[in-house]
Amino acid sequence: MNIEIRDLMLRANEIRRLAIDMIYNAQSGHPGGSLSSADILSALYFKVLRVDPKNPLWEERDRFVLSKGHASAAYYAALALRGFFPLEDLKTFRKIGSMLQGHPTIHVPGVDMTTGSLGQGFSNSLGMALSAKIDKKDYLVYVLLGDGECNEGIVWEAALSAAHNNLDNIIAILDRNMYQLDGATEKILSLEPLQDKFRAFGWNVFNVDGHNIEEILNAIDMAKRRNGKPNMIIARTIKGKGVSFMENTHEFHGKAPNKEQYERAIKELDEIEHKIKGADPNE
Amino acid sequence: MNESQRQAYGETLVKLGSDRRIVVLDADLSSSTHTIMFQRAYPDRFFNMGIQEQNMVGVAAGLAMSGKIPFASSFAVFVVGRAYDVIRQSIAYTNANVKIVATHGGITVGEDGATHQMLEDLGIMCGLPNFRVIAPADAQETRRVIENIAYVDGPFYVRLSREKVPTILVDEVFDIGKGIVIREGDDITLISTGIVLSRVIEAAETLAKNGISASVIHMPTLKPIDKDIIVKYAIRTGRIITVEEHTVFNGLGSRVAEVLSENHPTRLSRIGINDVFGESGPGWELLEKYGISAKNISEKAISMVRS
Numbered sequence: 001m002n003i004e005i006r007d008l009m010l011r012a013n014e015i016r017r018l019a020i021d022m023i024y025n026a027q028s029g030h031p032g033g034s035l036s037s038a039d040i041l042s043a044l045y046f047k048v049l050r051v052d053p054k055n056p057l058w059e060e061r062d063r064f065v066l067s068k069g070h071a072s073a074a075y076y077a078a079l080a081l082r083g084f085f086p087l088e089d090l091k092t093f094r095k096i097g098s099m100l101q102g103h104p105t106i107h108v109p110g111v112d113m114t115t116g117s118l119g120q121g122f123s124n125s126l127g128m129a130l131s132a133k134i135d136k137k138d139y140l141v142y143v144l145l146g147d148g149e150c151n152e153g154i155v156w157e158a159a160l161s162a163a164h165n166n167l168d169n170i171i172a173i174l175d176r177n178m179y180q181l182d183g184a185t186e187k188i189l190s191l192e193p194l195q196d197k198f199r200a201f202g203w204n205v206f207n208v209d210g211h212n213i214e215e216i217l218n219a220i221d222m223a224k225r226r227n228g229k230p231n232m233i234i235a236r237t238i239k240g241k242g243v244s245f246m247e248n249t250h251e252f253h254g255k256a257p258n259k260e261q262y263e264r265a266i267k268e269l270d271e272i273e274h275k276i277k278g279a280d281p282n283e
Numbered sequence: 284m285n286e287s288q289r290q291a292y293g294e295t296l297v298k299l300g301s302d303r304r305i306v307v308l309d310a311d312l313s314s315s316t317h318t319i320m321f322q323r324a325y326p327d328r329f330f331n332m333g334i335q336e337q338n339m340v341g342v343a344a345g346l347a348m349s350g351k352i353p354f355a356s357s358f359a360v361f362v363v364g365r366a367y368d369v370i371r372q373s374i375a376y377t378n379a380n381v382k383i384v385a386t387h388g389g390i391t392v393g394e395d396g397a398t399h400q401m402l403e404d405l406g407i408m409c410g411l412p413n414f415r416v417i418a419p420a421d422a423q424e425t426r427r428v429i430e431n432i433a434y435v436d437g438p439f440y441v442r443l444s445r446e447k448v449p450t451i452l453v454d455e456v457f458d459i460g461k462g463i464v465i466r467e468g469d470d471i472t473l474i475s476t477g478i479v480l481s482r483v484i485e486a487a488e489t490l491a492k493n494g495i496s497a498s499v500i501h502m503p504t505l506k507p508i509d510k511d512i513i514v515k516y517a518i519r520t521g522r523i524i525t526v527e528e529h530t531v532f533n534g535l536g537s538r539v540a541e542v543l544s545e546n547h548p549t550r551l552s553r554i555g556i557n558d559v560f561g562e563s564g565p566g567w568e569l570l571e572k573y574g575i576s577a578k579n580i581s582e583k584a585i586s587m588v589r590s
């Protein structure tokens with residue numbers, strides 16, 4: 001593993017730890033889908049996105065829309081780590097008067113779109129991509145979707161529309177963690193064969209392990225080739241990734257850990273950090 | 284005692300479920316709305332549609348056209364907001380026998396923030412012909428409302444809250460379109476809808492200590508509104524304050540203003556959300572911050588009575 005990938009993995013782990021902290025501190029929020037998307041956010045914010053934390057509204061910046069807005073804890077953590085605002089602010093998450101609302105808003109430096117009502121962020125990303133075409137700008141538009149989110153009609157309206165308008169400047173990433181709020185996606189409303197659906201709708205589709213940062217980066221590189229079609233990276237992930245008792249369940253979709261669970265979660269994430277660093281945790 | 288309206292809703296659905304015409308739909312929030320209780324009891328007549336509010340409501344209309352009594356649930360902001368056109372065309376216009384029961388109404392949704400805090404649903408739904416619109420005050424009343432509307436033909440919108448609420452209406456009868464007198468007084472009338480009733484009663488107690496006797500009326504039905512009770516108490520007390528966990532536009536305050544100005548113009552003050560979005564924070568604290576508090580109600584009442 002090269003140093004850069006190792007660094008991105010450590011960043012992802014830091015995003016996870018901060019997200020759990022924030023959700024525990026607020027006693028509300030969405031751990032499952034925050035943890036599943038941490039590696040994707042790390043790859044985006046620490047390698048891929050052309051952004052400037054000193055100038056969050058820079059016109060040439062790549063856009064990013066968190067269409068699955070409930071993963072706000074991981075998103076805010078990534079933005080703070082990237083330097084858009086002080087890490088201290090994360091303590092105010094979901095509290096009265098905070099800049100860091102339960103779901104992302106454009107008042108937060110680095111946030112390009114207010115989200116939280118599922119599906120809308122995907123449409124919004126099309127508008128940003130269309131605008132880039134009108135202005136002949138070369139920025140790319142990244143958008144992160146949930147798999148449950150793909151139940152919504154608006155997602156498929158946007159999918160049709162993006163292909164029709166040849167929006168090859170969109171790189172969508174689908175956090176395919178197999179669970180939504182009430183249970184397993186395939187039990188509630190089957191999505192499979194999901195990649196065939198997006199292909200049939202006119203998209204380039206890439207399949208990656210969403211916890212393998214190298215694979216994520218490679219897929220993004222391929223998507224950047226721009227062949228006239230919009231790009232969908234289906235990232236196979238584990239809901240709750242990194243905290244054993246939150247993994248592969250919908251139980252922690254929208255539930256904060258209690259004290260004991262919180263301490264266990266942080267301990268497990270600390271152990272992962274040691275593992276990535278190659279250190280013996282008992283040292 | 285604090286009880287959950289959502290829990291009461293789930294329990295009542297199970298009770299009604301022995302009637303095979305009752306069908307329940309949800310949009311991936313069954314564990315929050317508590318329709319999951321019906322799913323456990325009657326899995327063959329429960330449909331978790333996934334995150335598809337529009338489709339859910341459209342399907343409910345089709346079920347109603349085929350003789351079923353569908354209950355469709357989600358958070359207020361999504362079932363009304365995302366699905367409005369479907370509700371309008373497929374349910375209101377056809378007078379379909381669909382019961383939309385929304386949970387997580389108002390600002391007491393709390394930490395999820397403005398995207399999830401529905402503050403305009405009562406107005407939107409009252410605007411639709413054929414719909415009747417109900418906001419129960421507590422869990423006990425929720426049970427009576429659900430049992431009642433199940434067997435009244437036509438579309439209903441019922442708004443419930445996320446937070447547990449104090450139980451007040453232990454055995455008051457629920458009649459569609461009828462206000463409920465909670466307390467009698469001569470100086471001013473406080474009218475509220477939904478879960479803010481406990482705050483209004485608290486305000487009335489404060490007022491009593493200040494030598495002001497207030498009538499308190501709970502208005503579970505926003506549409507059809509109980510004109511008679513509004514006019515009767517306007518004549519009796521000459522001053523009215525409305526209180527609702529909703530924008531001051533188009534909700535209870537507006538409806539009461541319409542009745543008063545057409546029938547018996549009376550001094551009126553409306554307490555509600557003042558044309559702003561909410562924010563994240565603990566639900567009851569937000570209610571205070573945005574002025575829907577016993578303190579604000581009693582202060583307004585005192586200044587109205589003394590001016």
Ligand SMILES: Cc1ncc(C[n+]2csc(CCOP(=O)(O)OP(=O)(O)O)c2C)c(N)n1
Pocket residue numbers: 030032033034036068070116117118119145146147148149150175177179180181239253310311312334361365
């Ligand atoms: C339009 C809309 N309907 C319902 C919800 C409530 N809700 C929030 S998250 C969620 C489940 C999302 O599942 P998924 O997209 O798979 O998210 P992930 O597993 O990645 O967290 C639901 C139903 C919402 N936010 N927006």
